[in-house]
Amino acid sequence: MQAQSLKVRVDALRDEAHGVRSFSISRLDGLPFERYEPGAHIDVTSPSGVTRQYSLCGDPERLDSQIFAVKKEEQSRGGSRSLHEEVSVGTELSVGAPRNLFRLEEGAGEHILMGAGIGITPLLSMAYRLAARQARFTLHHFARSEAHAAFMTLLTREPFARHVKLHFGVQPDELKPALDACLRDAGANAHVYTCGPSPFMDLVVASARQRLPADAIHLERFKAETAPAPAADASLKSFDVQLASSGQTVRVDASTSIVAALASIGIEVDTSCGEGVCGTCMVDVISGEPEHRDHCLSKAERASNSVICCCVSRSRTPVLVLDL
Numbered sequence: 001m002q003a004q005s006l007k008v009r010v011d012a013l014r015d016e017a018h019g020v021r022s023f024s025i026s027r028l029d030g031l032p033f034e035r036y037e038p039g040a041h042i043d044v045t046s047p048s049g050v051t052r053q054y055s056l057c058g059d060p061e062r063l064d065s066q067i068f069a070v071k072k073e074e075q076s077r078g079g080s081r082s083l084h085e086e087v088s089v090g091t092e093l094s095v096g097a098p099r100n101l102f103r104l105e106e107g108a109g110e111h112i113l114m115g116a117g118i119g120i121t122p123l124l125s126m127a128y129r130l131a132a133r134q135a136r137f138t139l140h141h142f143a144r145s146e147a148h149a150a151f152m153t154l155l156t157r158e159p160f161a162r163h164v165k166l167h168f169g170v171q172p173d174e175l176k177p178a179l180d181a182c183l184r185d186a187g188a189n190a191h192v193y194t195c196g197p198s199p200f201m202d203l204v205v206a207s208a209r210q211r212l213p214a215d216a217i218h219l220e221r222f223k224a225e226t227a228p229a230p231a232a233d234a235s236l237k238s239f240d241v242q243l244a245s246s247g248q249t250v251r252v253d254a255s256t257s258i259v260a261a262l263a264s265i266g267i268e269v270d271t272s273c274g275e276g277v278c279g280t281c282m283v284d285v286i287s288g289e290p291e292h293r294d295h296c297l298s299k300a301e302r303a304s305n306s307v308i309c310c311c312v313s314r315s316r317t318p319v320l321v322l323d324l
């Protein structure tokens with residue numbers, strides 16, 4: 001069940017802001033990329049061998065190339081540092097197929113995109129689509145300063161400029177009122193999309209919830225913060241996972257994950273982030289009740305208990321039957 005990776009070549013590099021570089025890639029075999037929806041991300045394996053997820057931030061109508069942007073993290077464990085320091089034009093990389101956990105709501109009457117820092121990336125691909133469709137949208141771009149704001153050349157020109165509002169150097173105590181102001185005039189049929197550091201997104205969600213229903217608010221996290229604490233009375237220390245196809249069962253004890261338990265009986269579930277963020281390890285649930293510990297399923301998916309992220313989530317019932 002390992003996802004297929006694709007060999008690509010880096011065609012262009014561009015410094016988009018302080019510490020942020022974009023990478024334009026094309027397939028080594030010369031074929032077009034598969035179509036993707038705005039908000040999608042791909043796995044990128046850096047020269048150091050580390051695989052990380054990066055949002056696609058180019059025009060989703062263009063299939064001859066894909067663009068992703070990487071912020072060089074000071075605490076990098078090899079992913080962003082390697083991509084910044086070991087990749088030049090002509091470098092070959094491996095990437096995965098696009099996956100999307102952060103989709104535009106096509107039926108919305110208005111779209112409000114709220115990004116902070118590198119969180120601008122998935123919103124940019126959304127902006128391409130919305131501009132092409134002449135949809136009603138606003139893109140709020142928060143950054144420490146203009147030098148830290150990625151894609152300024154692009155965003156200050158049409159077709160984006162008329163939709164973009166820039167917010168530089170907003171201090172922590174000013175952020176909540178600034179976000180309230182961005183959302184004050186949101187119509188009843190507006191949808192809000194946010195990406196950036198968790199404290200920023202938490203405030204966006206809090207502000208949006210004063211005006212809009214929960215299902216009109218969409219967010220994407222780049223990395224796991226602390227895992228949600230399981231309800232002590234509902235969480236079982238160990239449980240069984242059963243394969244729907246064969247009936248085979250494996251015990252998942254307190255010290256192991258579903259992914260690891262399945263691997264022990266030769267069932268490989270594809271993984272990427274390993275921390276409940278990317279959705280790579282999602283598997284359909286046939287019966288049983290998952291204890292969701294991920295950061296990527298939608299509210300509807302959680303409520304339906306129809307899928308589980310096997311890298312971090314567990315079970316509230318003694319047996320979980322998975323579509324494997």
Ligand code: FES
Nearest residue numbers: 272274276279311
């Ligand atoms: S591997 Fe990323 S969510 Fe499980």
